[in-house]
Amino acid sequence: MTDAKGFVSRAVCAALVAAYPMVAYPMVRQVVDIAAMANALAKGIETACAGRAPFSFGARPENPDDPPVLIELRDTEWAACISPISIPPLSLQLNYLFVDLKMNAPSPTKDNAMTKFQSDIQDRTQAMGADTKLQTSALAFLQSSAVAEYSYNFHWMGRPIIQYPQDIVAMQELIWEVKPDLIIETGIAHGGSLIFSASLLAMLDMTEAMEAGQTFDPSRSARKVLGIDIDIREHNLAAIDAHPMRSRIEMIQGSSIDSEVVAQVRNFAADYKKILICLDSNHTHDHVLEELKAYADLTSVGSYCVVFDTLIEDMEEDAYPNRPWGKGDNPQTAVRAFLQDESRFEIDASVHERLLITVAKNGYLRRVR
Incomplete structure (x- = not known):
């Protein structure tokens, strides 16, 4: 797994565990601010993925009418957490996050x-x-x-x-x-x-x-x-x-x-x-x-x-x-x-x-x- 993929995987899973501990890894019981985690994820993608594998990332501003947050990540290591998972709006600051890593390597x-x-x-x-x-x-x-x-x-x-x-x-x-x-x-x-x-x-x-x-x-x-x-x-x-x-x-x-x-x-x-x-x-x-x-x-x-x-x-x-x-x-x-x-x-x-x-x-x- 690349550093970028590793960062994205762990960040998304940590967010999901905090919000829905029963659907992800039960050994992670850490309370986190979902909005902060999402923002950190966005910055992490920009930093870790810049100039590496092709990817798309979108973050929409607050809008109560927006659809639920959709996180999609193609990564076999964390497949038990996300494949993909739809969850309600995360916060007033950020309620839509889409991550799609499209790697050139053979299908994981x-x-x-x-x-x-x-x-x-x-x-x-x-x-x-x-x-x-x-x-x-x-x-x-x-x-x-x-x-x-x-x-x-x-x-x-x-x-x-x-x-x-x-x-x-x-x-x-x-x-x-x-x-x-x-x-x-x-x-x-x-x-x-x-x-x-x-x-x-x-x-x-x-x-x-x-x-x-x-x-x-x-x-x-x-x-x-x-x-x-x-x-x-x-x-x-x-x-x-x-x-x-x-x-x-x-x-x-x-x-x-x-x-x-x-x-x-x-x-x-x-x-x-x-x-x-x-x-x-x-x-x-x-x-x-x-x-x-x-x-x-x-x-x-x-x-x-x-x-x-x-x-x-x-x-x-x-x-x-x-x-x-x-x-x-x-x-x-x-x-x-x-x-x-x-x-x-x-x-x-x-x-x-x-x-x-x-x-x-x-x-x-x-x-x-």
């Missing part, structure tokens, strides 16, 4: 509504976190659905993505927020995640071109997705090569923790300014910890290093009988070990708390310094 009502919407999300998230029954149900679903290979049911633009829908939405939110020019992904599989990231980078290019009033070639982009996998299968490579998003994708075949591969990735990343990392390959503790040591520092400040499949720590002991990872040896334990000596990253708990259903609880790591 709309801004306030969006602020409330975000606040409601925080309130719901806190309530969900405290709801033991809901948390137990969510974990039970995750455990059962992981065993049932639920995440294998979904595609992105024609390629299997092997992610939960909730995490897909979360990644979209992060990419829109960060607006990276490079996304590095370990683990390619069928290529769905590469296609997903590439398509969102394409959307960033498109929206930026629209905002700037420019045309752009959708097949050309400075933004890239770099995928690393120890074994890029021929049929998956062929499908990725044939995809419309291929021009935005680069791939490296090899272990993501091999020193030569790490050097290639770091060399490639040197030309980019806003980098987001996704780790989703071998899920053993040692492998993920080495990936974090190799790539996490490439994450830009304010961006994320997302470690998938931390859910494994919450699964039953025998959930992955044919895998080298399991309870006590997984991405979650690697994240804990990594953060013990790492102050540049924090777990953004707001992400997994909002999602409720996610394979990356405590895995959304935001770089804060």
